[in-house]
Amino acid sequence: MTICTKEIFLSINGVEILKNVSLEINEGEILTILGPNGAGKSTIVNVLSGDITPQNGHTYYDERPIDSISIQERAFTRSVMSQIQPIVFDFSVKAIIQMGWLDRGYAAYSNDYEDAINKVIRECEVQDLVDRNFTHLSGGEQRRVCFARALLQLWRPSNSKEPRYLFLDEPTANLDLAHEIKILNLIKSKAEEGVGIVMVLHDLNLANRFSHRVVILKKGEVVGYGKPEVVLSEELLSSTYGLPINIDITSNIITYY
Amino acid sequence: MKSSTKLLRLWRINKAFLSRSQISILIKLATLSLFCLMVATSIGSYEIPLLQIMLGDAQLLQQIVLIEIRLPRVILSALVGAGLGVAGASLQGLFRNPLADPGLIGVSAGAALGAALFIVVGSGVTTGFIAGVFLLPIAAILGASFVIIMLYLLTQGFGHQGVTYMLLVGIAVNAIASVAIGILTFVSTDAELRGLMFWTMGSFGGVTWPVLLPAIFIILIAIFYLLPSARQLDIIQLGEPEAYRLGVNIKKLKYRIIFSSATAVGASVALSGMIGFVGLVVPHLARLIGGVNHNYLLPASALMGASLMITADLISRLVIQPAELPVGLITSAIGSPFFLWLIFRLRRP
Numbered sequence: 001m002t003i004c005t006k007e008i009f010l011s012i013n014g015v016e017i018l019k020n021v022s023l024e025i026n027e028g029e030i031l032t033i034l035g036p037n038g039a040g041k042s043t044i045v046n047v048l049s050g051d052i053t054p055q056n057g058h059t060y061y062d063e064r065p066i067d068s069i070s071i072q073e074r075a076f077t078r079s080v081m082s083q084i085q086p087i088v089f090d091f092s093v094k095a096i097i098q099m100g101w102l103d104r105g106y107a108a109y110s111n112d113y114e115d116a117i118n119k120v121i122r123e124c125e126v127q128d129l130v131d132r133n134f135t136h137l138s139g140g141e142q143r144r145v146c147f148a149r150a151l152l153q154l155w156r157p158s159n160s161k162e163p164r165y166l167f168l169d170e171p172t173a174n175l176d177l178a179h180e181i182k183i184l185n186l187i188k189s190k191a192e193e194g195v196g197i198v199m200v201l202h203d204l205n206l207a208n209r210f211s212h213r214v215v216i217l218k219k220g221e222v223v224g225y226g227k228p229e230v231v232l233s234e235e236l237l238s239s240t241y242g243l244p245i246n247i248d249i250t251s252n253i254i255t256y257y
Numbered sequence: 258m259k260s261s262t263k264l265l266r267l268w269r270i271n272k273a274f275l276s277r278s279q280i281s282i283l284i285k286l287a288t289l290s291l292f293c294l295m296v297a298t299s300i301g302s303y304e305i306p307l308l309q310i311m312l313g314d315a316q317l318l319q320q321i322v323l324i325e326i327r328l329p330r331v332i333l334s335a336l337v338g339a340g341l342g343v344a345g346a347s348l349q350g351l352f353r354n355p356l357a358d359p360g361l362i363g364v365s366a367g368a369a370l371g372a373a374l375f376i377v378v379g380s381g382v383t384t385g386f387i388a389g390v391f392l393l394p395i396a397a398i399l400g401a402s403f404v405i406i407m408l409y410l411l412t413q414g415f416g417h418q419g420v421t422y423m424l425l426v427g428i429a430v431n432a433i434a435s436v437a438i439g440i441l442t443f444v445s446t447d448a449e450l451r452g453l454m455f456w457t458m459g460s461f462g463g464v465t466w467p468v469l470l471p472a473i474f475i476i477l478i479a480i481f482y483l484l485p486s487a488r489q490l491d492i493i494q495l496g497e498p499e500a501y502r503l504g505v506n507i508k509k510l511k512y513r514i515i516f517s518s519a520t521a522v523g524a525s526v527a528l529s530g531m532i533g534f535v536g537l538v539v540p541h542l543a544r545l546i547g548g549v550n551h552n553y554l555l556p557a558s559a560l561m562g563a564s565l566m567i568t569a570d571l572i573s574r575l576v577i578q579p580a581e582l583p584v585g586l587i588t589s590a591i592g593s594p595f596f597l598w599l600i601f602r603l604r605r606p
Contacts, residue, residue: 049502067265075504085496088353089549099492102504111271153503 002026003078003196010040010220015249017043018054019040019220027163030187030197031206032228035217036241041200042082044217045167048198049080057110061163069175076104078165079153081146084175086135093129093137093145097121100152109157116155123150123186138187139174147183154195163177166190166197172206184210204245208232216240274488279553282546286560290335293567297331298323298569302579329469334461334570334584335563337529338539340476340521342562344537346543346554348405348484350490351514352412354423355599358537359522362423363430364404365533368519368526369456369479371400371433377445391471392496398475398523405515458583459530472528479521480559486513487551532585534592535562541599 004024017040025031025048047053049057050066058068061077079100085187087096088156097117109116121127126148129141139144147168154164168178171187172180188210191197201207207214209229216224216231218240226233232254237245245256275283299307305323341359348357348364359365373397412423438456489510493500501507525532543557566584569591573582 016531047265051498051501071501071506075502080499080502082499083501085342087494088355089494089544091491091549095550098416099495099503103488104504113273 001063001077001196003048003059003165005044005047005057005059007057008048008054008059009043010043010052010054018047020045021217021222022222023048023215023222023225025165025196025198027165027196028191028194029212030191030199030210032187032211032214032215033198033200034202034204034207034214035241038219039217040220041217045080045082045169045198045200049078049167050074059100072102072104074113075102075153077163078167079150080167080169080172081082081150082169084142084146091134093126093134095133095150096134096145097126097130097152100149101155112157120148120152120155123151125182129198140179142174143171143174144179147186149162151190163196164173165196165198166195168197170200170202172201172203180206204232204237204256208252208254274491274550274552276548276553279547279550279557283553283556283560284580286557286564290563290567293564294331294335295569297334297567298327298570301327301574303327325465329464329466330461331567333464333469333472333528336473336476337461337532338524338535338562338564338566339480339559339567340525340562341532341535341566342539342543342558342560343480343483343555344518344521346540346558347486347490347514347518347552348536348573349540350461350493350551350554350586351504351511352409352423353494354412355603356537356596358534358596359401359537359569360531360533361537361596362404362408362427363434364401364408364519364522365433365531366431367404368397368401368523371523372527373438373441373456374400376398377441389588391475394472394475394524394527397527398520401519401523402516409511409515448606450506452598455530455583457531457585459532459585460562460573460581460583461589462581463528466526468471468528472524475524476521479517479524482513482517484555486510487555488549490514491556492543516551530585532566533589534596535566535588537599538588538592539565539597541595 004022008018008021021040022043023031033044035041038215047054048255050059050069050071053067061069061074066074076231082167094117097120101113101117113193115233121130124144124147126141127143129137129145134142134145142167150166150168154166156162156164166187168187171183175183184206187197187199191212211228213232214224214228215222215228223240224236229252234245234247237247237254243256245254247254297307303322305319305327310319310323345358348359348362349355351357356362372393375393378519408423408426411426435457442456489500489505492503492505493507493510495503497507522536540554540558540561543554543561547553547557566588569587570584572587573584576582
């Protein structure tokens with residue numbers, strides 16, 4: 001399956017947020033969205049996941065426009081991790097992760113539930129947090145738990161061929177260095193399993209290192225789209241961010257200070 | 258057929274997310290409500306020995322008191338308690354706000370106003386007997402729905418400050434309703450419109466089967482309509498956008514919760530007046546003993562609400578025999594310190 005957007009125009013309260021954005025994401029591929037604040041990165045994630053209907057253009061899951069797909073089926077095909085709202089009641093971490101176990105998943109693989117949740121907890125290394133109160137966790141810990149929830153939503157038996165997509169809005173926000181790398185490696189291994197991934201990142205070096213393709217947005221427009229080694233040039237980055245940005249040719253490290 | 262298999266599937270899913278200890282708590286709570294029901298039926302200003310009646314060895318008077326007076330009263334109190342408990346728990350879940358009590362936020366007042374208006378203005382319209390019995394609760398339900406929808410629209414606009422505004426709106430609605438009901442009770446010569454005390458403090462006295470039966474029907478439907486939303490109420494705690502992405506039809510869920518809660522509260526208020534704090538205290542106690550997931554919380558609130566209300570009514574009948582205290586006085590006496598405690602607890606970061 002391929003997810004794509006075609007000629008998306010979107011304005012909110014009269015302000016143009018996205019202008020003529022066309023993207024395509026294949027299974028097993030990591031597409032990273034880069035760009036300054038307010039460029040429309042999170043909005044693209046929302047359009048791709050079907051939360052917002054643009055004024056012009058459509059999002060297609062294969063040939064099907066997203067409006068024609070039920071929200072239950074969308075939830076079964078893609079999971080989204082974005083900024084979380086504060087949770088009021090004292091849910092345990094395990095209960096939060098469980099929320100990714102959809103009714104439809106339950107109906108299809110009810111016997112696999114224990115295996116699935118244990119696998120996800122192991123993968124995200126949240127064993128120590130499982131029985132704690134979610135509201136008592138730090139921001140980074142909450143993020144890791146939400147990532148586990150997003151993964152549980154996409155859990156399938158190993159022989160499954162169903163398409164899966166993971167949309168991540170700043171998955172590494174609030175994470176320390178070690179957890180940042182761990183989560184990106186986990187994302188990479190999910191891509192190798194065949195999950196299509198769209199993520200918003202701020203760190204140019206991590207984007208360079210972990211993406212198959214990148215898209216650079218500036219004021220709602222795509223100014224660069226393709227393989228990172230082609231797109232990430234000193235010129236384009238400097239003009240996009242309004243900051244002199246250098247790329248070391250031998251080590252391929254991007255510096256901006 | 259399709260809907261029944263769907264219900265069965267929903268029930269299985271809900272059951273899967275109940276822990277073993279929660280199931281045992283639910284069984285204990287069910288036993289407790291049954292026990293309260295038995296005790297409250299036999300004790301009162303007129304003692305009814307239940308055992309003798311079951312053995313068919315009772316006087317006629319005892320049987321009449323049991324069937325015509327005591328039983329409807331105890332059943333009504335149980336139902337109202339269960340309805341207010343579930344409605345409180347569901348509204349707290351939907352609004353993501355631990356202080357959403359039907360009484361505090363003005364929903365009960367809206368229902369009382371609807372009912373009182375109907376009695377004064379609309380009773381002339383009532384023609385058939387059956388229709389009349391249903392129309393009073395329906396008027397109350399409309400009043401309650403109106404307030405909940407207004408609250409929902411208002412708190413949406415205020416974002417995270419919603420908690421405060423919800424309570425402020427509640428104060429305003431309560432004030433408006435008590436003025437209106439006060440005027441209605443003094444202006445009206447209608448014998449049907451009971452005293453101001455009934456509307457503001459509540460009472461289960463004087464209920465009869467013809468009025469009770471439709472209420473049983475309405476409140477039970479509302480409760481059973483709310484129970485299958487449990488898992489969705491859990492998921493909506495992540496925030497509405499997040500719940501939508503997890504496949505929860507937010508609009509449908511809102512309608513379901515708003516109208517079912519309004520129905521439970523409206524029917525309760527129409528028959529027994531405003532009884533405060535039950536919808537606040539009961540879900541919190543249930544959370545304290547068993548957890549916050551709604552698969553457990555909704556049935557637990559129903560059972561606990563029933564036990565609490567039966568007991569409160571029993572106390573109201575016993576303390577100053579042969580007179581009665583308004584039952585709302587007792588629930589408020591328990592509930593208001595609890596409310597204060599909750600506010601202090603919320604103040605902590």
